[in-house]
Amino acid sequence: MGQFLGRRALHSGIALIGLILAVFFLVRLTGDPTDLYLPIDASLETRKEFAEKHGFDRPATEQFVVFLKDVSEGDLGYSLRKQRPAMELVLEAYPTTLALAGVAMSLSIILAVLVGAIGAYRPGGVFDRISSIASLAGASAPDFWVAITGILLFAVTFRWLPTSGTGDWPYWVLPIVVLMLRPFGLMVQVVRASMLGALASAYVKTARAKGVRETSVIFVHALRNACLSIVTVAGDLAVGLINGAVIVETVFGWPGVGKLMIDAVIQRDFPTVQATIMVTATAIFLMNIVIDLLYVALDPRIRHQ
Amino acid sequence: MSSAPILEVENLQIEFRTGRDTVHAVNGVSFQVESGETAAILGESGSGKSVTASAIMRLLQSPPAFVAGGSIRFKGQDILSLPISQWRDYCGREIAMVFQDALTSLNPVFSVGWQIAELFKAHGIAKGRDADNRAIELLERVGIPDPASRAKDYTHQFSGGMRQRVMIAMAIALGPDLLIADEPTTALDVTVQAQIMELLESLRQDSNMAMILITHDLSVVADVADNVAVMYAGRVVERGPVADVLGRPAHAYTLALLDSVPQARGKGSKLRPIVGSPPDLARIPKGCAFNPRCRFASDLCRNETPPIVEVTPGRTAECHHAEQVFNDG
Ligand SMILES: Nc1ncnc2c1ncn2[C@@H]1O[C@H](COP(=O)(O)OP(=O)(O)OP(=O)(O)O)[C@@H](O)[C@H]1O
Ligand SMILES: [Mg+2]
Numbered sequence: 001m002g003q004f005l006g007r008r009a010l011h012s013g014i015a016l017i018g019l020i021l022a023v024f025f026l027v028r029l030t031g032d033p034t035d036l037y038l039p040i041d042a043s044l045e046t047r048k049e050f051a052e053k054h055g056f057d058r059p060a061t062e063q064f065v066v067f068l069k070d071v072s073e074g075d076l077g078y079s080l081r082k083q084r085p086a087m088e089l090v091l092e093a094y095p096t097t098l099a100l101a102g103v104a105m106s107l108s109i110i111l112a113v114l115v116g117a118i119g120a121y122r123p124g125g126v127f128d129r130i131s132s133i134a135s136l137a138g139a140s141a142p143d144f145w146v147a148i149t150g151i152l153l154f155a156v157t158f159r160w161l162p163t164s165g166t167g168d169w170p171y172w173v174l175p176i177v178v179l180m181l182r183p184f185g186l187m188v189q190v191v192r193a194s195m196l197g198a199l200a201s202a203y204v205k206t207a208r209a210k211g212v213r214e215t216s217v218i219f220v221h222a223l224r225n226a227c228l229s230i231v232t233v234a235g236d237l238a239v240g241l242i243n244g245a246v247i248v249e250t251v252f253g254w255p256g257v258g259k260l261m262i263d264a265v266i267q268r269d270f271p272t273v274q275a276t277i278m279v280t281a282t283a284i285f286l287m288n289i290v291i292d293l294l295y296v297a298l299d300p301r302i303r304h305q
Numbered sequence: 306m307s308s309a310p311i312l313e314v315e316n317l318q319i320e321f322r323t324g325r326d327t328v329h330a331v332n333g334v335s336f337q338v339e340s341g342e343t344a345a346i347l348g349e350s351g352s353g354k355s356v357t358a359s360a361i362m363r364l365l366q367s368p369p370a371f372v373a374g375g376s377i378r379f380k381g382q383d384i385l386s387l388p389i390s391q392w393r394d395y396c397g398r399e400i401a402m403v404f405q406d407a408l409t410s411l412n413p414v415f416s417v418g419w420q421i422a423e424l425f426k427a428h429g430i431a432k433g434r435d436a437d438n439r440a441i442e443l444l445e446r447v448g449i450p451d452p453a454s455r456a457k458d459y460t461h462q463f464s465g466g467m468r469q470r471v472m473i474a475m476a477i478a479l480g481p482d483l484l485i486a487d488e489p490t491t492a493l494d495v496t497v498q499a500q501i502m503e504l505l506e507s508l509r510q511d512s513n514m515a516m517i518l519i520t521h522d523l524s525v526v527a528d529v530a531d532n533v534a535v536m537y538a539g540r541v542v543e544r545g546p547v548a549d550v551l552g553r554p555a556h557a558y559t560l561a562l563l564d565s566v567p568q569a570r571g572k573g574s575k576l577r578p579i580v581g582s583p584p585d586l587a588r589i590p591k592g593c594a595f596n597p598r599c600r601f602a603s604d605l606c607r608n609e610t611p612p613i614v615e616v617t618p619g620r621t622a623e624c625h626h627a628e629q630v631f632n633d634g
Contacts (some may be wrong), residue, residue, distance in 0.1 A: 187525040205364050209404075210475065211397035212427045214390070224414050300414060300459040 005289065011129035012285040016278070024067065025279050028060055033080055033268035035294060054080065067274070077271030081264070086275035089260060096166065097249070097256030104179035109234055116191025117218055117226075120199060137188060139185025142154045147178045147251040148261050164253035175252045179244050183237040183285070192257065194229040206214070227301055235291035239284050258292065307380060310337040311483050312361070313513050317375035319356050320541075322368060322527070326587040328355040332539040333375065334401045340482060343509065343516045343528040345547065348536035351583050355405075357536075358485050361517075362402050363392055397424050403505075405488040407468035411460040417471045418444070418456025424478045444476040447504060456606040466497035470504065477508055484509065487519045502529065523566050527551055535559045536621070538584050538594035545620030555614070555622035555631040557601045593625065601626045 034050050051057040055066060070077060076087045115135070119128035154174065155163040161170050198204065199222050207221045208214075245259035253259070257276055264272035296302050319331035330355045333523055338344045346354050359365050375383050379400060383390055385511040398425055403409040412420060421440035425431040431439055436616065437456070444452035447470040460468060469489060476484055485559040486505060490498035506529050507515050518530060526547060533550050535543040535558065543556035581598040584590055590597055596606040607623050614627040624630060 055318050105353055122608045200366075202404060202406065203412040205359075206404060206410045206475075207412070208364055208393065208470075209402045209424075210424050210427060211395070212423065213393065216427070221415075225412070228414075298414070300416075301461050303334055304459070304462065 008289065008292065009285075012288070015169045016281050016285070019281055020278060021064075021275060022275070023273075024064055024277065025060060027265070027268070027270050027273050028063075030094045030265070030268055032056065033270065036268055056109075064225060065200070076275040079269055079272045081267055081269045081272070083171065086269075086271040087279075089272060090257060090279050093255060093257040093276075096134070096254065097242075097245050097258060100172070100175055100248075100254065100256060101238070103247055104176045105234075105238050105241060107176065107185060108180045108183040108187060108237075109230075111180075112187035112191050113223065113230070117195050117223060119188070120192045120195035121218060123196060128192075128208075132192070135185040135188035137185070138181040139189070141181055143178050143181060144247050144251060146181060147174070147248060150174045150178060164251075166254055175248050175254055179248050182244065183234075183241060186237060187233060190233045191226060191230055194226035195222055198225045201225070224298075228295070230292055231291060231298060237245055237290065242280060242284070250278045311340040311380060312338040312517075313376075314357070314361070314379040315376050315378075315526050317357065318355075318362060318368060318373040319365065319376060321370055326584045329589060330539050330586055331360065331371075334536070334539070334541050334587070335375075336531070336541055336544060338483065338517055338577050339531075340515050341513045342451070342531040343506075343518055343529055345530035345533040346517060346519045346536060347521070347523070347526055347533055349562075349579075349583055350521075350546040351520050351586070352536040353539040353586075354536055355487055356539075358402065358517070358519060359485050361485065362396060362400070363389060392430070395429070396478045397481070398428050399481050400483045400485070401479070401481040401488045403472050403476045403484065403486040406492050406550075407465070407472045408460065408492070410472060411468060416457050416459055418465070421456075421471070421475050421478055424475060430479065432559060437476045439478070440474075443478055444495045447471070447474040447508075448617060449474075449478075452527060465493050466501060469493060469497075469501050471587050473501070473505060473508070476513070477514075481514060485517045485519070488521070489518075490522070490525075505529075516557055523551065523563065535562070536587055540594065542595070543620075543622040545616070549617070549620055555620065556624040557599045557603065557625045557626060558595045558624075559622075559631050560630055561599070593623075599628065 033054075034047055034056065038046060048057070055063050058066075067077070068262055078084065079086045079089055082089060112135075115131045119125075119131045122128060129145070151163050151174065154161045161173055165171060173180070195218075199218070201222075204217055204222055204224075207217050240257070245256060246262060247255065249256045249258035250262050257280065261273065261276040263269075263279075264276065314337070315335050317331055317334045318329075320326040321330055334353070334357055336344065336346075336421065346357070348354050356365070360370075360372065361379075361384075365372075372385060379395065379430060384395075391459055408592075411417065417442045418437060422436035425439055426437040431438075441452045441456050444456055449455050449467060449470055455463075460471075464469065469492075473489075476486075484505075489505065490501050493501060502525055505516070508514070518525070520526060530547045532545065533547045533554065534541045535550070537558045543550060543554065543559045550559060551563065554563060560581045561577070565579050579598055584594055584597070590607075592608045593599070593602070593606045593611050596602040603625065609625070611625045612622045613621050613623050616622050616627055616631055622631075
């Protein structure tokens with residue numbers, strides 16, 4: 001187990017270094033930030049000073065060495081835009097994103113398990129057919145389109161919900177619904193498929209022969225087995241949710257990490273881009289570890305290998 | 306054998322409606338089980354033994370399975386007309402089942418102790434530690450060494466024989482009056498088979514429980530059963546006390562079955578495998594279903610459904626040539 005986690009950490013470490021390399025050099029291909037941060041008529045002197053202060057005058061490889069040295073000391077640089085440590089900005093934005101993604105993911109899982117399990121209980125029934133079509137539509141609807149349509153319909157036309165920003169619950173409705181579409185839609189299908197298998201299994205027959213109540217048969221005996229494939233997919237979807245958050249946060253002006261990242265890219269705020277990506281990659285790595293551990297906890301056959 | 310039978314199956318018909326075809330898996334099965342007796346159901350693969358057992362436990366998935374006719378009475382109660390939730394209260398408590406393949410029939414993600422304890426919880430008999438302790442007692446009773454620590458183990462950590470013991474522990478947990486054992490030993494090594502049969506038989510005797518033993522194995526039937534029902538193509542073709550039926554069959558199929566097994570009929574008799582294969586249950590032959598494979602078959606057999614013949618008191622056979630088979634078989 002420890003060995004497995006060690007190998008996993010090593011692989012992720014290598015991937016993280018590759019990612020940092022790519023990001024570091026790619027953002028520098030987007031152009032010179034000096035043009036964006038100084039007035040057009042700034043003197044050559046001022047420009048030189050700005051470039052020197054942030055190290056942009058040196059070759060990119062040399063900048064990278066300095067960057068690595070700083071990172072090893074826990075310093076991810078200063079945001080060009082906000083004149084504050086980039087890490088601070090990222091850590092400030094993260095709770096908002098995590099709250100949004102966490103609520104969206106939890107709701108998706110709970111609803112998908114209910115809908116998928118009930119659909120699988122009577123395959124081909126009315127509920128199953130409706131939920132299959134709805135989940136397929138949810139999984140394949142483009143989220144930016146749904147987001148904009150949602151805003152136009154519920155915020156502009158009906159004025160039931162605010163258009164953007166954050167605050168109490170009305171602000172959460174649209175972003176969460178849009179963010180849920182894909183994970184919910186895909187998970188209903190996974191839950192349904194694995195519950196179909198589980199409900200047809202011999203151990204479910206045994207449970208019924210023991211006189212176990214039907215709700216227990218479905219939600220204890222069958223679901224506990226179906227969980228194994230649900231967890232795998234839920235893990236992948238949770239990672240994908242970070243991508244979804246970028247779109248949703250941008251469209252809804254949600255002050256999270258996705259918006260921070262997009263703004264930083266647009267404004268060539270290199271240190272902030274690097275910090276968001278490093279923190280996000282680390283978060284994804286940690287999440288994968290949690291999923292592995294969960295998987296081991298759920299399946300005794302793996303646990304005893 | 307004085308009181309009413311614990312189980313009466315009458316003219317039971319089960320069909321599977323799949324696509325265009327209707328598979329007639331059970332075509333009018335009738336038999337009874339007296340309390341405390343062991344009744345064997347014998348028959349080739351596909352003859353409808355498991356479907357009959359599942360129908361009694363009401364475990365058939367509908368669709369595709371439909372009860373097309375007949376009745377099942379358990380302790381005088383017509384069970385097919387009971388709401389399913391009410392019938393589930395009987396399951397495990399008064400009637401229980403041991404399945405053929407314990408590996409797939411036990412839940413892989415729960416400890417065996419939990420799975421046994423669940424019976425007490427589901428029926429509101431015991432909970433928590435009490436239920437766990439009763440599960441451990443049961444594991445001990447079915448001969449599992451070190452039961453307290455084994456209760457925490459999972460199915461994949463047990464050998465085939467030990468797994469079947471766990472299944473048996475679950476089945477007898479609440480002291481049912483009728484146990485259905487569907488080929489409880491086919492998945493096991495020969496040496497283990499004997500141990501499991503011995504265990505089942507001793508548990509049965511201890512609690513005076515009735516048992517329906519479904520099997521291919523003639524020697525097991527001869528050893529433990531009181532009565533036997535021989536099934537072919539979804540019908541009970543011959544019924545009666547074991548010694549009589551196996552000693553002197555009255556149905557051509559029973560005779561063929563005995564002739565196809567070494568030593569079933571004593572030394573010197575020749576081995577004669579049954580030619581052909583069982584009929585397609587979507588297209589059962591006219592007349593007697595066994596006629597295409599039968600060495601006694603006549604025109605009568607090919608055209609008319611055989612009547613139920615009472616060979617001797619308490620013994621029946623559905624064969625046009627019952628007398629001939631009985632006398633010179
Ligand atoms: N779900 C199903 N759908 C269609 N046909 C089925 C289904 N289940 C069983 N059958 C059919 O019912 C017939 C009887 O099956 P059953 O399992 O009762 O046989 P069996 O006598 O128990 O055989 P075995 O000794 O191999 O266990 C088989 O021919 C099978 O094709
Ligand atoms: Mg069978």
